[in-house]
Amino acid sequence: MTLQRFQIFGKWLSAAICLVLLLTGCAYPKELRKENQINPAEFITVVQQAVDQFHDKSGVLPIKNSEMTTPLYEKYVIDFAKLQKSHLLSSVPANAFESGGIFMYVLVDVEVKPTVKLMDLSAYQSVDDVQKKMDEYKLKHNGELPKGVAINDKFDYVDFNELGMKAPEVKSDYSRPNLITYMVNKQTGKVAIDYGMDLMKMVESGSLKGSLKPDQDLRELLVAKSYFVPIRSYAYYWQNDQPMPQDIE
Secondary structure, three states: OOHHHHHHHHHHHHHHHHHHHHHOOOOOHHHHOHHHHOOHHHHHHHHHHHHHHHHHHHOOOOEOOOOOOOOHHHHOEEOHHHHHHOOOOOOOOOOEHHHOOOEEEEEEOOOOOOEEEEEEHHHHHHHHHHHHHHHHHHHHOOOOOOOOOEOOOOEEEOOHHHHOOOOOOOEOOOOOOOEOEEEEEOOOOOEEEEOHHHHHHHHHHOOOHHHOOOOOOOHHHHHHOOOEOOOOOOOEEEEOOEEEEOOOO
């Protein structure tokens, strides 16, 4: 797939997500729908079993095509049609994107132990909403970005007052009921979700400080200790006794 086709696919995905949001109600309150509040483990267990059986029988994974440039935690999207066609799954989970839900089912650790996780499309779409405002600001101010509170020399927190918008009220999948915070790359103007607070709580609650390696991408902790993947994100490393984002996706 060429870069142009990949960009078209990205636009299609965003458009498809928007359509689901419109059909299911307001953009972010849709997470209150009954099917989206069911314990994810109930669906994940069934899908995991189907994926394992498909892999054992065919030697390949039931995933959709993706590009090398697709972010790691958004790359291996499960293809439910393949599982259903193989009679390994009777129906698509009610909370899945394909059924009008807010989650995309993906795989992680595909080379060693393919594991089913969830991509939160409410969070995904909220970044697009902020990015749109960031791009508009940049265009109006001759390429300048709004200067929010600095996280480090590479990222600032998004200043929503400067953007003229209200911060999206999307709950963190890792530390509910806390809301997601957003950051922006100072060089590129690219908006991302800030997982620093989620990671800090996870490290402290698990007394993990002594076991963290300098070159370890801390997002691995979020994946290992939850049902969700950290989408629209940058890598985090342990620096100065805290998780710090780096300009690496």
